Amino acid sequence: MELFEYQAVDFYRTLLAEKQGNADSKDQERAKTMKGFLKDQFGHDQIEKVDLEELKKKVEGDGMLARAKYRRQVQSGFTGKRPAIAKNEILRQEHEHAEFLDESAKNEFFGFNCLHYSVSEASKFLKVMILNKSGEKCTVRACTIDDAAKAGEDYVKFDEPVSFERGEKQKYIEIGIMNDEEWEPDEDFFVQLYNAETGDELDGQDCRTRITIIDDDKPGAIYFQESKNVQADASQKTVTIFVERRNGSDGLVSVDFKTTDLDESPNTATAGIDYVAKEGTLEFKHGEILNKIEIDIIKKDDDEVRDESFLVQLSNVTPAGAKLSKKSYMVVNIVTDAKAKK
Ligand SMILES: [Ca+2]
Ligand SMILES: [Ca+2]
Numbered sequence: 001m002e003l004f005e006y007q008a009v010d011f012y013r014t015l016l017a018e019k020q021g022n023a024d025s026k027d028q029e030r031a032k033t034m035k036g037f038l039k040d041q042f043g044h045d046q047i048e049k050v051d052l053e054e055l056k057k058k059v060e061g062d063g064m065l066a067r068a069k070y071r072r073q074v075q076s077g078f079t080g081k082r083p084a085i086a087k088n089e090i091l092r093q094e095h096e097h098a099e100f101l102d103e104s105a106k107n108e109f110f111g112f113n114c115l116h117y118s119v120s121e122a123s124k125f126l127k128v129m130i131l132n133k134s135g136e137k138c139t140v141r142a143c144t145i146d147d148a149a150k151a152g153e154d155y156v157k158f159d160e161p162v163s164f165e166r167g168e169k170q171k172y173i174e175i176g177i178m179n180d181e182e183w184e185p186d187e188d189f190f191v192q193l194y195n196a197e198t199g200d201e202l203d204g205q206d207c208r209t210r211i212t213i214i215d216d217d218k219p220g221a222i223y224f225q226e227s228k229n230v231q232a233d234a235s236q237k238t239v240t241i242f243v244e245r246r247n248g249s250d251g252l253v254s255v256d257f258k259t260t261d262l263d264e265s266p267n268t269a270t271a272g273i274d275y276v277a278k279e280g281t282l283e284f285k286h287g288e289i290l291n292k293i294e295i296d297i298i299k300k301d302d303d304e305v306r307d308e309s310f311l312v313q314l315s316n317v318t319p320a321g322a323k324l325s326k327k328s329y330m331v332v333n334i335v336t337d338a339k340a341k342k
């Protein structure tokens with residue numbers, strides 16, 4: 001990161017120039033980065049309120065650690081871009097750290113050191129650190145709160161007093177994470193700290209931490225098995241169209257299907273005359289990769305030579321994580337002699 005080629009005085013020069021409207025576009029870029037750093041280190045971005053010696057410490061001297069952490073935080077920032085994850089992969093990550101909060105925004109006695117964790121669904125548990133800032137013997141209550149992630153479905157409810165001995169400045173609690181086979185979006189819940197005696201929610205931005213559960217299930221994509229048209233022999237009672245699930249078979253996936261006449265041409269098969277219209281929903285249970293649609297063909301005089309087509313259309317795949325092939329329809333061709341036609 002370019003920021004740390006700068007000295008503390010560069011912050012003053014650049015940001016004051018910007019305030020006076022004397023910054024060119026390159027300086028404005030720089031100013032933006034510097035302000036981000038100030039906000040994280042001081043809780044605001046007003047350079048005139050920052051003590052030069054303080055800033056020097058952060059930028060040049062013993063601020064090495066703060067800078068490294070800032071850099072790490074920026075790089076691992078959870079900006080909606082989820083990590084790619086394999087099925088059953090264990091992944092536990094920390095994102096925002098409370099040390100970047102302004103002291104006045106924090107609770108005096110208790111707090112989380114990490115304000116946002118992410119954990120993969122297969123991780124079984126997540127350890128969350130609670131700080132006892134006074135170091136005295138004391139108790140705080142920690143309790144989970146649902147957001148999109150629900151206790152009993154996605155994680156194990158936690159609601160317990162956490163006690164510290166004198167001198168014990170931190171402690172981990174363990175939150176159970178529940179695994180399943182169904183695709184879901186990534187979902188959040190919170191852990192909040194409360195006064196152990198009164199039950200009041202504790203003030204301070206570091207008294208609540210967010211946990212994102214990262215889904216690891218691959219519901220796959222739905223395709224017709226046949227890549228060309230399906231040939232249906234006119235002598236048969238039914239024609240079978242196979243539908244496959246590829247690139248994953250986790251959880252329940254469903255897809256709607258419906259027969260449709262093509263057009264008005266003589267080679268169009270007409271529902272009710274040439275075949276029996278049908279619509280419905282195919283369900284692929286967990287692990288299932290093959291399904292079929294059966295459509296009845298209406299019998300004609302033996303001497304009628306047949307060559308007529310209709311469509312089977314797929315639509316509405318669920319859940320949202322499952323995909324549908326670009327080719328979502330199949331042409332079914334009813335012919336007098338399917339073998340000869342092939
Ligand atoms: Ca789940
Ligand atoms: Ca899973």
Ligand SMILES: [Ca+2]
Binds near residue numbers: 121179182183216
């Ligand atoms: Ca899942």
